[in-house]
Amino acid sequence: MLIEQxxxxxxxxxxxxxxxxxxxxxxxxxxxxxxxxxGNQFALKALENGxxxxxxxxxxxxxxxxxxxxxDALAKLQELAHYHRLQLNIPIIAITGTNGKTxxxxxxxTILNQQFMTLFTQGNxxxxxxxxxxxxxxxxxHELAVIEMxxxxxxxxxxxxxxxxxxxxxxxxxxxxxxEGFGSFEGVVRAKGELYDYxxxxxxxxxxxxxxxxxxxxxxxxxxxxxxxxxxxxxxFVHVESTGDSPFxxxxxxxxxxxxxxxxxxHLIGNYNLENVAAAISVGVFFGIxxxxxxxxxxxxxPKNHRSEFKETEHNHLFVDTYNANPSSMKAAIENxxxxxxxxxxxxxxxxxxxxxxxxxxxxxxxxLLKEEGFDKVFLVGERxxxxxxPFVIFPSIKELMTYxxxxxxxxxxxxxKGSHGMHLEECLPLL
Numbered sequence: 001m002l003i004e005q006x007x008x009x010x011x012x013x014x015x016x017x018x019x020x021x022x023x024x025x026x027x028x029x030x031x032x033x034x035x036x037x038x039g040n041q042f043a044l045k046a047l048e049n050g051x052x053x054x055x056x057x058x059x060x061x062x063x064x065x066x067x068x069x070x071x072d073a074l075a076k077l078q079e080l081a082h083y084h085r086l087q088l089n090i091p092i093i094a095i096t097g098t099n100g101k102t103x104x105x106x107x108x109x110t111i112l113n114q115q116f117m118t119l120f121t122q123g124n125x126x127x128x129x130x131x132x133x134x135x136x137x138x139x140x141x142h143e144l145a146v147i148e149m150x151x152x153x154x155x156x157x158x159x160x161x162x163x164x165x166x167x168x169x170x171x172x173x174x175x176x177x178x179x180e181g182f183g184s185f186e187g188v189v190r191a192k193g194e195l196y197d198y199x200x201x202x203x204x205x206x207x208x209x210x211x212x213x214x215x216x217x218x219x220x221x222x223x224x225x226x227x228x229x230x231x232x233x234x235x236x237f238v239h240v241e242s243t244g245d246s247p248f249x250x251x252x253x254x255x256x257x258x259x260x261x262x263x264x265x266x267h268l269i270g271n272y273n274l275e276n277v278a279a280a281i282s283v284g285v286f287f288g289i290x291x292x293x294x295x296x297x298x299x300x301x302x303p304k305n306h307r308s309e310f311k312e313t314e315h316n317h318l319f320v321d322t323y324n325a326n327p328s329s330m331k332a333a334i335e336n337x338x339x340x341x342x343x344x345x346x347x348x349x350x351x352x353x354x355x356x357x358x359x360x361x362x363x364x365x366x367x368x369l370l371k372e373e374g375f376d377k378v379f380l381v382g383e384r385x386x387x388x389x390x391p392f393v394i395f396p397s398i399k400e401l402m403t404y405x406x407x408x409x410x411x412x413x414x415x416x417x418k419g420s421h422g423m424h425l426e427e428c429l430p431l432l
Contacts, residue, residue: 004083006055006068006070006076006080007080007087010080013026013028013052014026014052015137016028016077016137017030017046018031018032018039018077018133020042020045020051023049023050023051025050026050026052027046027050027051027052028051028052029043029047029051029053029054030054030073030074030076030077031043031054031057031061032074039056040056040057040058040073041061043056043067044061053067053068055070055073055076055077056068056069057069057071057073057076074128074129077129077132077133078128078132078163081133081135081136082135084136084138085135085138085164085165090142090143091167092145092146092164092167093146093166093283094148094149094166094168094169095108095148095149095170096148096149096150096169096172096192097170097171097173097192098172098173098192098326098328098329099173099175099324099328100272100273100275101126101148101149101172102124102126102148102307103307103308104276105121105146105148106120106301106303107276107280107298108120108279108283110298110300111280111283111284111289111297112283112287113297114289114290114294114296115287115288115289115293116144117141117142117143117144118144118145118146119138119144119145119146120145120146120147120148122134123305124150125148126148126149127150127151127156128156128159128160131149131160134147135147144287147166151191152182152354153182153191154187154190155191156191157191157192157194157195157198158194158197158198162198165202166199166204167205168199168204168205168283169195169196169199169205170279171192171193171195171196171215172209172275172276172279173212173214173328174188175327175328183356189214196219200220205224205225205286207224207225207226207227207279207282208227209227209228209229209275209279210226210227210228210231210233211228211229211231211233212275225237225286227239227281227282228240229241229242229274229275229278234257235256237282237286238253238254238255238256238278238285239253239254239256240252240253240274240277240278241274243263245270245336245339246341247269247310247317247319248267248269249269249270249271249273250263251263251266251274252264253278253281255285262294263295264277264294264298264299265299266298267299267302267303268301268303268308269308269319270308270332270333272329272333273308277298280298281294281298284297305323306321306323307323309321311429315410315411315413315432316413316414316415316432317342317415318414318415318429318432319340319414319416319418320417320418320429321333322350322417322419322425322426324420324421325349325350325352325353325418325419325420325421326352326355326420327352327358327362327366329418330349330352330366331365331366331369333418334369334373334416335373337416338373340414342414343376343414344376344412345375345377345413345415346375346376346377346378346379346413346414346416347377347378347379347415347416347417347418348379348415348416348417348418348428348432349379349380349385349416349418349419350380350381350385350398350418350419350420350423351363351381351383351385352366352384352419352420353420353422354420360387363385364389366385366388367385367388367389367392371391376413377413377415378393379393379395379401380392380394380395381394381396381397381398381400381401381419381423381425382396382397382419382423398424398425398427398428402428402431405428410432415432417429417432
């Protein structure tokens, strides 16, 4: 089927879904394949559950004209998303980076929503499936879109750019993550840089942290919008400075050489969020959002999904960041936590995943850093931390940690709780 014909059918549908169990009335179902399932087998069920059409790539499941047979359902989903994007006359901002991209995306969208109807990536729908689904949610009421792009292999950002065709882009930072897929830190730099490469090739707009030498090496300073955090560069569009982070980050910002200073008190923990806030302010100012609306947006935003959250329980104060972890974010979190005035303090850290051959040395580096910081309590969890030379208590899994906490509850502590999402460290929170 030609993409124009499929687009006509899409235009008559209420939404797009890939889950036969979650079908709005008159939705368009795409039968995707996974390692352990074949969406073609659920196409009929999707129609029975309310879908109007089902796009499949196995003809044997087509029993009437509600089934649309294509060569590759995933490729057709991506093609449809790109075609839809080309019909939209709105700016799209793409965001990637090693750390902070989800928080930055949500901060930017919250600010832009003060004046524009803004669609943005929900949750972690930032891959080759999630990005097309996000694009297909854009409708005629939307005036802007903020699309998050994730990657763990070279070429993925480039491929997502070809689907999204962004007008603007921002890389939050580049650090050690997904080294198993990228091969090295240099590989991460090249992969994230695919966003800027696309934008420069298409005359798009680039936002860049002026104090990050890795990012600045990727750009031509004359063709970008810079924001600064610790240097008041005259070339920067805005300058943002931290005024405190115990426990929540507060900032002041202004335009360089300007006299008007704006104060903002966020609900974000950690000074490492300063760059994310600065990026969001920069984008907001660029799109004409007033300082008062920027302040309102940043002060009302509250992080969720165990990402930079502060929790007060009956027994302890918790700094929770269990959504993701890599060497860069782990180091930043530990160093920031050390600066917080509280006693006693403890850390509960779980393994960092997807580090490949770098796993042993990076987990040892975290242990060595913890030795220097002198926390009152340190619990480490996972087989990778178990391989490190460490003076600390190490639990092979979350299950063993939870058993220990049930028998030896912690009370009166301020705790940093951080680990890769796949370690499920959030399961121990009810015991803290």
